[in-house]
Amino acid sequence: MKSLQDNCGVFGLYSETECVHDIFQGIDFLQHRGQEYCGIATYDEGIRLITHYGKAANTFRDRELDYLKGNWGIGHVSLRERQPARWRSQLGEIAVAFGGNVVNADELVEEMKSRGRAFYDGYNIELISKIIMDEPDIVAGICALSKKIKGAYSLVVLTKDGIYAARDVYGFRPLVLGQGPGRYVVASESRALQNLEMELVRDVRPGEIMLINGKGFQTLEQLDSPRTAHCAFEWAYTASLDSIIDGVYVQEARNHLGGSLAERDMDEGGLDVDIVAAVPMSGIGHALGYHKRSKISYQEVFLYNRYADRSYTQSNQSAREKMAKRKLSVLHNAARGQRVVLCDDSIVRGTQILYKVRDLKGAGAKEVHVRIACPPLMYPCDFGISTRSYEELAARQYFKTGNIASMEQLRELEALIADQIGADSVKYNSLDAFVSALGIPGEQLCLKCFDGLDPTESR
């Protein structure tokens, strides 16, 4: 539905008992981070591995879970890569899974090919694994990785000694530690812990390399971090509403972003409307924040189709698209005659929101005021969020170069976008308002898609 997509979730568990059912449920709770592939590897005198094309709940069979014996293991969900990958190397038998993106993958692959290395399927996981396995031990391997690759990663490595976990030095992607009776866990998001009745211990620190086994959590190495650069989109869109990312509740963050939009409306003279509404599911947290701050009544104007995350058997493209477009039904009755504030997290190409505005107007809404939690998207993301090229970003159509430097420029853009999508008004959070609403210092965030500043480049 949204063209912003994360591409991975990782999960690792050390348990006093068989681990596979918890890992299976763990990756099921991370399924929103990647729906195309899933996999589980466990350690039981050697590595047992099963991967699938499809969602975990739809693909893993009983006898496969039975096969995955052992007390520790790792799991993965992904949009693009079949993981974990299992390797036999000088480091013994290991399995590797990661979430993130390697910006300089092509260069690194070429360099390794020139040294005689061959690549099986060209996935990032193969590159990452080979860089690690080039070194004498796993910690050295992860250190080498951090020097060579430009990009974001949250990594788990399964070995006979337990599970190694690491987060890149910028901390782009989330990675948390949790624990329960006799269980130690590492996961991309805290929601997996909560739902498995484990407690969130803390986030893995940027640059931290850990070993998780029967002795609990051990920090084996702390790499220097030039700066922290958490992906701001995790709170605004990617992460699940019930997660806590780097200490900040996702739901609260979204409420504040919506509240900030309400405040701007109030500051700018107030907005005389009947209801606050959301584009489900991405806009709900923001809309409820707007409602809370503005006291304007909240109402649903779209119905999210409960069977929308289905997998179609039809290969017919046009039929599938037709169905996909109907993921949201308009609630005519709720929209008719109303002046609506419609909240969503962001505008990428502007097509989705245009359809939504058109739907509401078609249903008789008198006014539709679009409010967007994120500042305008001006740059593609290199670090694991699959945004498109410049040409596809709506804001870039009007603002060919540079950044939006003032409220005047922002207002100018908002007017043009409102025109494009047929809304009565459009407002974004300015970058300052956005950062301030998140409550995290801007210098600890990656805001590259808004301001173009690459946090990995020194300034």
Added chain:
Amino acid sequence: MKSLQDNCGVFGLYSETECVHDIFQGIDFLQHRGQEYCGIATYDEGIRLITHYGKAANTFRDRELDYLKGNWGIGHVSLRERQPARWRSQLGEIAVAFGGNVVNADELVEEMKSRGRAFYDGYNIELISKIIMDEPDIVAGICALSKKIKGAYSLVVLTKDGIYAARDVYGFRPLVLGQGPGRYVVASESRALQNLEMELVRDVRPGEIMLINGKGFQTLEQLDSPRTAHCAFEWAYTASLDSIIDGVYVQEARNHLGGSLAERDMDEGGLDVDIVAAVPMSGIGHALGYHKRSKISYQEVFLYNRYADRSYTQSNQSAREKMAKRKLSVLHNAARGQRVVLCDDSIVRGTQILYKVRDLKGAGAKEVHVRIACPPLMYPCDFGISTRSYEELAARQYFKTGNIASMEQLRELEALIADQIGADSVKYNSLDAFVSALGIPGEQLCLKCFDGLDPTESR
């Protein structure tokens, strides 16, 4: 999630062009009315029929849709029966599908068996079809049906002449007519029309027998209706939020039911709470009505798992239950320290709501006040909603016989239920309040699950 389940949706379409893709999408939009079986029959010099175990979107393949040629056809989704059924009889080749329930099926089967009729698989559809096919033509058959069977049905019959559609004389189950350029349609719910860009024309009348073909809609017969008895649960729970059932918007009905609960709270001295929340998805419409009327802020305290309607590959019962229970995650942050009004549509056994109250308290909610849109369920349903036996109804544990006749009795029950589920308070809409909020005269509704009065029995 809920133990109240409808068991069928029907769809019929006459088109100037190939009909199958619209029928496929039509039943996909009715999938919430039954998730176990689906089927499509079309007419193309004879009847083409394909049925599946599973949901329409997951089971129908391209080549099957290609096979289903013809300009008119019918479709079906169901919890229990594979339909449509195709027959060769003195009426020619026909296909039949229905939604509803035959209360006196066993008697009728025995009677027919004694006359030498044999039954293939014992489904209601076979009984219904045979009663129709015993008569010289389809209209006579449906007339006979209406005399013989006690129960609810919305029926479509596919023939070489077009699609016959009929609704039982009480109008228990919804059935609507719609139309678009060159297309005439009959469907269990209006949402299918809206999403296929057709207009709702009107509801099929109780006892009306229609023929739908190139000439449009024709009423062939209007059977006498002793009274109307629309199932009140359609508005409160069964139907989709974006449907209009017998002229009443489902979303509006739910808003009014929630509003009625708010009003009672206000009349009874006001309720000092922080937020209004819902048990997703069933309680959202009601909660938003409560919020609107009370002006208390609406907030989400549970997260509905987007992949919750999945089909598990694991046959392991305990694992599946574990996963199913985790369909809703608690949003700790939103619940902590809050006094919450929690709305849902109804209480059946009380187990689900008990878990929800426990979840909120576990997350730190200071108070949880449960508000239920329907009056207490006191009787099992005979007309197609699969409620359980008396023993399983929570209210019946405390009120062994008879009905709740006064507000005192209701308050007494509410205190007992609050105690059972650990809530700070519980309030239901009284039957009077419920009917009045729906805005439909009580004598046009079937309220048997609340008051035990069977609308098909003379009084």
Added chain:
Amino acid sequence: MKSLQDNCGVFGLYSETECVHDIFQGIDFLQHRGQEYCGIATYDEGIRLITHYGKAANTFRDRELDYLKGNWGIGHVSLRERQPARWRSQLGEIAVAFGGNVVNADELVEEMKSRGRAFYDGYNIELISKIIMDEPDIVAGICALSKKIKGAYSLVVLTKDGIYAARDVYGFRPLVLGQGPGRYVVASESRALQNLEMELVRDVRPGEIMLINGKGFQTLEQLDSPRTAHCAFEWAYTASLDSIIDGVYVQEARNHLGGSLAERDMDEGGLDVDIVAAVPMSGIGHALGYHKRSKISYQEVFLYNRYADRSYTQSNQSAREKMAKRKLSVLHNAARGQRVVLCDDSIVRGTQILYKVRDLKGAGAKEVHVRIACPPLMYPCDFGISTRSYEELAARQYFKTGNIASMEQLRELEALIADQIGADSVKYNSLDAFVSALGIPGEQLCLKCFDGLDPTESR
């Protein structure tokens, strides 16, 4: 490969223990009688039924076999119909399966439709079942069946009392009784018994109606049989080489048919050839008989592809045909420079044998003399062997009407066929030689495809 195809195998078992695994293996051993559908029904307080599209070994899963509880049951394999069929009727719950063909099905269906009966899917099994269930008990039902239907059937009916078994009054299709410790069985062919380590007791007699249960075999009724008319093709082609049909070993019968061809060659001056060979698999028994009688060395000149009974995943018709044609590879080395007697059971259209002769000549065979166990096929079969229309029978191209009445006529035809298929000579067994080699009086055989005489019509 051959366009003569039987269409059913039936199996019934009463056991002192769970019956399903023996039934599963029983139908697996009858799989050569029909490869498209299979099914098993067992009795366990009621009838449990599972049918499949595909072969038994490829389709029945463990949990399905587990579900099919009970000590008695029936099974079925078929080319065209999903069986057994389960019914609830005045006779209680029953399941019915049959092998054979109903010649006057259309008339009977029309007659029943005019009496208000409706047909679900139009299969013969539905008609047969309904005729039985129209009567007050099963024996009366089978009696009625024998009067009404013109055609062949071997029938099993599963009830709470055990398994009813019946064979039509002509005994067209085989049906045998067998027994082992605590087990009583009825099956289309004795090979199922032998491989299940049970003993062949006897054939069910034409017109015999039996009940098989804990008391063993009981003859409930013996209908008058105007005459016996065993299908002669069973010995020549249909039945498995390891079966005994109506007291005659199939392998021995084929050896005798081949021997008879050798004798004719010897009588007619001897045939100066190097080797005897067969078209696998259908011609092997005949070729070995020719070899035995003639003392000419036997050699294989075709290789039967071990994976030939595969099911192709490709839907592409031309690709499948290409593959199918290559079911037999030529053994060039064995054919080169040889004068070959090539035996097969029969010639239908002549296409297959033409390809085989061409293959051998292409591989360098000096001479190819085709010897055919059956007399020329002159009439289509009505009783369950799916032969084609007159137009498709090779012999009918040359002999437009009437029968082959003399050896002169036969030789004339043989010369024409030899010409057509490019063989150096062709010889068939004459009808007299055929019957005499089988060792069964001609008046006990159905020879309609050779002489056109319908055994069910009085003469």
Added chain:
Amino acid sequence: MKSLQDNCGVFGLYSETECVHDIFQGIDFLQHRGQEYCGIATYDEGIRLITHYGKAANTFRDRELDYLKGNWGIGHVSLRERQPARWRSQLGEIAVAFGGNVVNADELVEEMKSRGRAFYDGYNIELISKIIMDEPDIVAGICALSKKIKGAYSLVVLTKDGIYAARDVYGFRPLVLGQGPGRYVVASESRALQNLEMELVRDVRPGEIMLINGKGFQTLEQLDSPRTAHCAFEWAYTASLDSIIDGVYVQEARNHLGGSLAERDMDEGGLDVDIVAAVPMSGIGHALGYHKRSKISYQEVFLYNRYADRSYTQSNQSAREKMAKRKLSVLHNAARGQRVVLCDDSIVRGTQILYKVRDLKGAGAKEVHVRIACPPLMYPCDFGISTRSYEELAARQYFKTGNIASMEQLRELEALIADQIGADSVKYNSLDAFVSALGIPGEQLCLKCFDGLDPTESR
């Protein structure tokens, strides 16, 4: 059924038109060389690859064949490894498939691991590919391979330039070249060519490295071959009866081996028996040779179940074994009262032949004389035939060390084996007789499983 199993077949095709359908059929004709995995890679601006678990005919779908575009490609069938493998390396994008076995795989893997190479799944194909890709070009890679690995291989490598093909310097496994109009092909066995209507050109020579493309066949390198060592089992058992391996017809070879056994019987005083028979399918070629030489009549005493190569859906081990044992039915009638010479290719553990002798005696055979084409198996195979350990070889039970050096020792062993399996007599071909019957000089054969001499070790 037999515990001797080859493990691969390779196929490569350069065509003027789309190549995939011929490759698909090519591997289908090689399916007897490996039934667990199959795969096809084609070149079309890059490598397209699809592999499957299962047989080619059962797994490849239309749309997959459609996807495999291009004019040249390779295919593979295997018992143990998913192939071809696709790689990106300094040699560009390539796909590799091989048949054979690497004896020193573990050592080589360790050596490469110590140099920092990591292995994805531990298959031989990965090792072979990496050795090749370590070198600057493919020819150099194959040269390096031939130096490093001890073992047997027939190899195809798909590149943008065409298909490289190579055979190890001993020529263990067969590999042939063929051609048709506009098509050049390389395949494990000539049967694939014959059935695709292409002509056999010649065998690839041991140590030859070729390139196949639009220019036809080019020999790029001819490695020195210390000696030739064709696997003798190919003619006796592995290859298909319709293939020609290194210039010798498989069928003829088997006929000669059977003839040699007959000769020994005649030399040793003659054997007074009624019929010669075979254990299908492996013994047929041998039995027909015995029959031809001895003039004793050939008869079938077992029926090979046409559906025996099925894949069972049941996971139940005991049920599957039960079914598997019944792959051959005894033809009671043919065996009863007969004195039988029963031919087979070899005896591994002796279990299968024991069951067969028991079956015949149970059916009433008066005498059963077992004749085995191969000499006694005394050593496990290292070069790609999956024989078991010493302990499992029947002959080794009696002859604990050393070789059978004289006819006396052979007769002694034969008596012991006859006793073990309940036969009236057992005779093997002596090693001399075996080699002489094959008509290939012993120094060009690998006979290690008989004499223990490893052809790769200098003597």
